[in-house]
Amino acid sequence: MTSRLVAEASGGAARDERAVYDGMEMALHWTTALLVVTLYALSQIWSFLPRGTPVRLGLQWVHVSLGILLAAVLVTRIVWRLGPGRRVPPATTGLTEVAAQIVHYLLYALLLAVVVLGFCFRWAQQVPLTFFGLLAIPSPYPFAKEQAGAIGNLHWWMATTIIVVAGLHAAAALFHHFVLRDDVLLRMLPHRHARRVAAPGAEAREATGR
Numbered sequence: 001m002t003s004r005l006v007a008e009a010s011g012g013a014a015r016d017e018r019a020v021y022d023g024m025e026m027a028l029h030w031t032t033a034l035l036v037v038t039l040y041a042l043s044q045i046w047s048f049l050p051r052g053t054p055v056r057l058g059l060q061w062v063h064v065s066l067g068i069l070l071a072a073v074l075v076t077r078i079v080w081r082l083g084p085g086r087r088v089p090p091a092t093t094g095l096t097e098v099a100a101q102i103v104h105y106l107l108y109a110l111l112l113a114v115v116v117l118g119f120c121f122r123w124a125q126q127v128p129l130t131f132f133g134l135l136a137i138p139s140p141y142p143f144a145k146e147q148a149g150a151i152g153n154l155h156w157w158m159a160t161t162i163i164v165v166a167g168l169h170a171a172a173a174l175f176h177h178f179v180l181r182d183d184v185l186l187r188m189l190p191h192r193h194a195r196r197v198a199a200p201g202a203e204a205r206e207a208t209g210r
């Protein structure tokens with residue numbers, strides 16, 4: 001009903017819902033982005049604090065708890081994407097399409113790697129892996145404390161790479177939106193139709209590319 005009204009109000013140019021990510025995918029995408037940035041920011045903040053201080057340990061405790069949340073969001077996202085989630089057609093063609101696909105798969109792989117390594121890091125530190133102190137996830141493998149350094153190193157590398165790749169990915173999305181003025185970013189944003197209705201003449205501007 002709403003989309004029909006929107007279509008009428010915008011002269012029949014409401015968005016084609018099949019070419020837009022569904023609400024669940026959008027929610028999971030933006031929650032992932034927020035969590036990744038927060039997790040990285042926490043690690044940068046505690047790096048300025050002396051080792052063993054309550055604030056530093058507290059920030060690490062929050063980092064691990066939010067990390068568990070990220071793991072849950074990631075698993076839900078992958079299940080949703082492979083299962084009931086909407087299959088959207090590629091937003092671009094040719095080489096750009098291939099590059100976008102590679103970056104998306106790389107981001108999924110990096111997310112999985114950083115999460116798995118984060119879990120292993122905590123287990124190797126011999127510190128309980130808890131979600132805000134509520135539940136402790138037991139280690140499936142008897143990690144030795146000496147392994148913590150190497151695992152932590154790998155976790156750091158994956159975390160840093162994810163920030164760089166996600167930064168380029170976000171820059172590409174903003175480039176599409178503000179320079180190429182196409183719909184790539186809007187596919188991941190709700191209420192695109194509302195913006196179109198609210199901005200009379202937007203279609204004419206799009207048609208003339210101005």
Ligand code: HEM
Nearest residue numbers: 036039040043060064067068115118119121122152156159
């Ligand atoms: C994209 C998500 C994540 C990012 C960007 C991230 C980033 C970082 C960074 C930069 C460090 C500092 C490493 C160092 O200085 O050696 C760190 C430490 C750590 N991370 Fe993550 N992390 C993420 C997810 C996770 C997850 C999912 C977990 C586990 C649930 C986790 C557990 C840990 C632990 C246990 C530490 C060590 C804290 C300490 O020194 O006691 N991280 N993380």
Ligand code: HEM
Nearest residue numbers: 032033036091100104107108166170173174184185187188
């Ligand atoms: C850490 C942060 C981020 C991560 C890990 C991430 C990850 C991803 C992944 C894996 C996809 C592919 C979705 C799929 O088709 O399965 C995606 C799509 C997308 N992301 Fe992000 N993203 C992040 C931040 C951002 C930011 C900040 C923006 C915008 C400024 C953005 C804009 C988009 C857009 C527009 C799409 C859809 C592209 C298309 O339709 O081809 N992302 N993101």
